[in-house]
Amino acid sequence: MKLSEDFICRKVCGETLLMPIGEKTKEFNGIFTLSETGALLIDAIVKGENADGAAALLAEQFAVDIEIARQDTLAFFEQLQQYGILLDDDAAD
Amino acid sequence: MNELQAVTTASEPPVSRKLHAIGRRLGTPVSGTFELTSGCNFNCRMCYIHDGGAKDPQAGELTAAQWLSIGKEAADAGTVFLLLTGGEPLLRRDFAEIYTGLKKLGMMISVNTNGSLITGDTAALFEKNPPMRLNISLYADTPEGYRRQCGADAYENVVSNIRRMKAAGVQIKLNVSFTEYNADRFREIAALVRELDLHCQTSVYMYPPVRRTSPTAAQGRLSPEAAAKLRVQWDLMCGKTPTPESAEELRKLLRVSECDDGNARGEGVRCRAGHTAYWIDTKGQMMMCGMVPLPVGSVPEEGFLSCWQKTRALMQTVRMPKKCTNCSLRPYCCVCPAACFAETGDFSTAPAYLCEMSSCIEQELLRLNKGEKAIEAE
Ligand code: SF4
Numbered sequence: 001m002k003l004s005e006d007f008i009c010r011k012v013c014g015e016t017l018l019m020p021i022g023e024k025t026k027e028f029n030g031i032f033t034l035s036e037t038g039a040l041l042i043d044a045i046v047k048g049e050n051a052d053g054a055a056a057l058l059a060e061q062f063a064v065d066i067e068i069a070r071q072d073t074l075a076f077f078e079q080l081q082q083y084g085i086l087l088d089d090d091a092a093d
Numbered sequence: 094m095n096e097l098q099a100v101t102t103a104s105e106p107p108v109s110r111k112l113h114a115i116g117r118r119l120g121t122p123v124s125g126t127f128e129l130t131s132g133c134n135f136n137c138r139m140c141y142i143h144d145g146g147a148k149d150p151q152a153g154e155l156t157a158a159q160w161l162s163i164g165k166e167a168a169d170a171g172t173v174f175l176l177l178t179g180g181e182p183l184l185r186r187d188f189a190e191i192y193t194g195l196k197k198l199g200m201m202i203s204v205n206t207n208g209s210l211i212t213g214d215t216a217a218l219f220e221k222n223p224p225m226r227l228n229i230s231l232y233a234d235t236p237e238g239y240r241r242q243c244g245a246d247a248y249e250n251v252v253s254n255i256r257r258m259k260a261a262g263v264q265i266k267l268n269v270s271f272t273e274y275n276a277d278r279f280r281e282i283a284a285l286v287r288e289l290d291l292h293c294q295t296s297v298y299m300y301p302p303v304r305r306t307s308p309t310a311a312q313g314r315l316s317p318e319a320a321a322k323l324r325v326q327w328d329l330m331c332g333k334t335p336t337p338e339s340a341e342e343l344r345k346l347l348r349v350s351e352c353d354d355g356n357a358r359g360e361g362v363r364c365r366a367g368h369t370a371y372w373i374d375t376k377g378q379m380m381m382c383g384m385v386p387l388p389v390g391s392v393p394e395e396g397f398l399s400c401w402q403k404t405r406a407l408m409q410t411v412r413m414p415k416k417c418t419n420c421s422l423r424p425y426c427c428v429c430p431a432a433c434f435a436e437t438g439d440f441s442t443a444p445a446y447l448c449e450m451s452s453c454i455e456q457e458l459l460r461l462n463k464g465e466k467a468i469e470a471e
Contacts, residue, residue, distance in 0.1 A: 010199045013121050029223055
């Protein structure tokens with residue numbers, strides 16, 4: 001999993017923002033704001049974790065059951081993939 | 094009757110309001126303006142910055158590399174929303190380099206333009222990689238109107254460029270400023286806005302040309318009385334004229350939100366200037382607002398953060414006129430620190446022009462309330 005090069009992740013005023021850059025703005029001309037858990041998962045991806053690693057971090061930091069964390073993580077990543085924000089490791093940007 | 098439903102103001106995205114609210118507490122420069130050039134291909138007599146004649150970007154204006162370096166520092170400091178303005182920013186041959194470079198930093202870019210140069214490569218750029226919003230000035234509804242107001246044969250071109258951008262799905266806001274040169278055509282301009290079916294922001298109050306290098310009087314500005322009548326007429330067309338009752342409500346609200354220190358000093362800066370917003374001029378000088386020519390320092394020389402801290406410090410010293418705090422005309426008045434400074438050279442002196450204009454608005458509304466017909470703007 002990797003963050004698409006068409007998006008940038010920024011921390012501003014304590015908020016985590018995902019913003020399209022370049023031609024992606026044609027499809028989505030706005031800003032995604034992430035919840036605390038969403039921000040943690042994106043950070044994990046940016047640091048090179050895979051879905052399992054990200055879910056483990058989520059379970060640890062938010063004291064949730066690992067299975068629930070895994071389900072939530074996969075659902076979140078699926079959503080991001082639909083927007084083209086997350087790509088498979090071997091996908092070309 | 095609401096004749097002009099299409100004439101509305103583009104609302105701000107909720108995320109922008111949220112970031113500005115948090116930024117105000119933290120002192121984060123969430124939004125900024127980069128004034129890329131004072132050059133312009135129009136020669137509007139009422140322009141606050143362009144001196145006429147200077148069609149090309151001027152010597153001493155920052156290079157693309159300098160703007161991108163400032164953009165990087167601004168992004169690191171928390172800037173998300175950037176307005177690129179001029180002069181006419183699209184005159185710069187390196188506009189695309191600046192625009193795409195700033196977007197890559199994660200900036201949401203708006204562009205102020207007279208609309209005449211959105212052709213060729215620039216039009217293609219906006220179609221492929223649109224700004225958050227294009228703010229296009231609409232000066233008149235006829236070719237003759239453009240010649241009279243802007244000294245340019247640009248009407249057809251501007252309107253066709255607006256249509257092209259709209260068809261491409263680019264977000265557009267029309268800025269309409271009324272002056273002596275176009276006020277007589279306000280109904281026709283409104284009809285054009287309605288036909289274009291775009292968001293529109295109107296202004297009947299024109300700042301004195303505080304930024305021109307050769308000082309001139311505010312050319313073409315409406316008299317306070319004419320501006321007041323036009324304000325009421327336009328609001329009537331948009332179905333949003335304040336009633337005396339709603340004005341009273343607003344008065345009450347203003348009283349409870351007065352400055353903390355009661356009547357001892359006037360109000361501080363209520364808008365975003367210096368709280369979360371800044372302005373950088375063509376040479377890299379930071380100011381709290383483009384209408385307040387009090388540069389605090391050079392960003393390329395001193396760095397962004399140092400200039401931002403100075404901008405905040407200046408903002409904290411600003412006090413509005415005490416007279417404005419409890420003024421009964423306040424609900425009708427567009428007074429702000431920048432208007433005070435631009436009109437009087439002093440933040441704490443009430444500008445006579447706005448006092449007269451607000452008084453005329455009240456008179457006009459009272460007349461309307463008595464069932465009399467609003468007098469046509471002359
Ligand atoms: S009418 Fe004059 S005194 Fe009253 S708020 Fe406006 S500028 Fe201030």
